[in-house]
Amino acid sequence: MHQEAPAALSSAPLLFQLIQTSSGTEASTSRPARPKPGLRPGPNIKDTGSRMRGTLGLSLSLLVCLTLGLLCVGLACVWSSRFRGGFGWDGSGLEFNWHPVLMTTGLVVVYGYASVLYRVPMTWGQSKLLWKLLHAVLMLVALLLSVVGLCAVFDFHNKNHIPNIYSLHSWVGLCAVLLFAVQWGAGFSLFLLPWSPLSWRKAFKPVHVWLGGSILGLSIAACISGINEKLFFVLKGGNHSQPYSDLPSEAMLANSLGIVIVAFGLVVLYVLTNKRWQRPEAQPQDGAYAPLNQEETDS
Numbered sequence: 001m002h003q004e005a006p007a008a009l010s011s012a013p014l015l016f017q018l019i020q021t022s023s024g025t026e027a028s029t030s031r032p033a034r035p036k037p038g039l040r041p042g043p044n045i046k047d048t049g050s051r052m053r054g055t056l057g058l059s060l061s062l063l064v065c066l067t068l069g070l071l072c073v074g075l076a077c078v079w080s081s082r083f084r085g086g087f088g089w090d091g092s093g094l095e096f097n098w099h100p101v102l103m104t105t106g107l108v109v110v111y112g113y114a115s116v117l118y119r120v121p122m123t124w125g126q127s128k129l130l131w132k133l134l135h136a137v138l139m140l141v142a143l144l145l146s147v148v149g150l151c152a153v154f155d156f157h158n159k160n161h162i163p164n165i166y167s168l169h170s171w172v173g174l175c176a177v178l179l180f181a182v183q184w185g186a187g188f189s190l191f192l193l194p195w196s197p198l199s200w201r202k203a204f205k206p207v208h209v210w211l212g213g214s215i216l217g218l219s220i221a222a223c224i225s226g227i228n229e230k231l232f233f234v235l236k237g238g239n240h241s242q243p244y245s246d247l248p249s250e251a252m253l254a255n256s257l258g259i260v261i262v263a264f265g266l267v268v269l270y271v272l273t274n275k276r277w278q279r280p281e282a283q284p285q286d287g288a289y290a291p292l293n294q295e296e297t298d299s
């Protein structure tokens with residue numbers, strides 16, 4: 001279905017080329033080798049041109065995605081460290097400061113990177129199992145970062161006798177984290193463990209894809225509402241500080257963080273929903289698409 005891979009594959013680092021070579025060798029001993037995506041016979045010049053444009057568009061989008069993600073983490077760190085006094089784990093505002101950094105990094109940036117992993121052309125034509133595992137590990141890292149981020153805000157609230165789970169932000173945020181935990185557990189059991197029936201995997205895959213995008217949307221909504229809430233809390237205009245309505249530099253920075261988070265989410269969703277950029281489908285005989293030790297023809 002997609003044939004943009006070879007340009008990117010040819011420039012893949014040695015490690016990945018080795019993986020590709022070894023999986024090709026394995027295939028040649030046990031089952032007929034399938035043609036590498038893009039190396040199928042007889043593409044005309046028009047096809048080649050449109051494929052190259054497709055690969056360029058995908059690579060540019062992934063680069064933008066990488067840059068915006070790093071910018072999100074950087075802006076969140078600068079906000080907490082430069083404007084809010086830095087980090088600590090002592091029940092004070094310094095402990096709270098971990099919350100925006102870890103939630104943004106985990107539930108938006110690492111989550112977004114893990115979501116677009118299968119779209120990286122370098123991963124095509126290689127064992128999908130490796131990338132499935134990396135996808136699952138990155139998602140687990142995202143989940144753990146967000147759990148620590150939640151611990152920071154709950155501990156800060158409890159030590160300062162602030163009520164829990166009263167705001168719309170906290171409701172939306174909690175829904176995002178709970179759905180993410182359910183999604184990770186279901187994805188792990190169905191796509192990585194060997195005993196899940198193929199029919200279940202096939203049936204669950206569209207739900208997994210839809211829920212994945214929805215969780216990203218919820219996380220972004222939680223970040224935007226959290227940033228706004230925090231700015232209203234701290235920029236009240238007393239104690240010689242400027243009110244939010246004067247747009248002091250802290251507000252400029254935090255508003256910009258919100259915009260960059262939204263832009264990152266839009267680029268991730270654009271990459272995910274562009275059908276031309278999906279990983280080329282496996283051939284039925286391709287063992288690379290099997291879960292841990294079971295053959296798989298789909299997902």
Ligand code: HEM
Nearest residue numbers: 100103107154157164165167170173219222223226227230
């Ligand atoms: C995906 C991202 C986020 C999620 C899932 C999330 C989740 C939560 C949850 C569940 C609480 C309630 C804690 C409690 O009741 O003790 C909370 C509190 C809070 N969060 Fe976030 N948060 C996220 C991002 C952010 C960001 C980026 C900020 C920006 C500063 C932020 C600011 C706050 C503030 C000010 C509170 C305390 C007030 C309240 O409970 O609403 N959050 N967050």
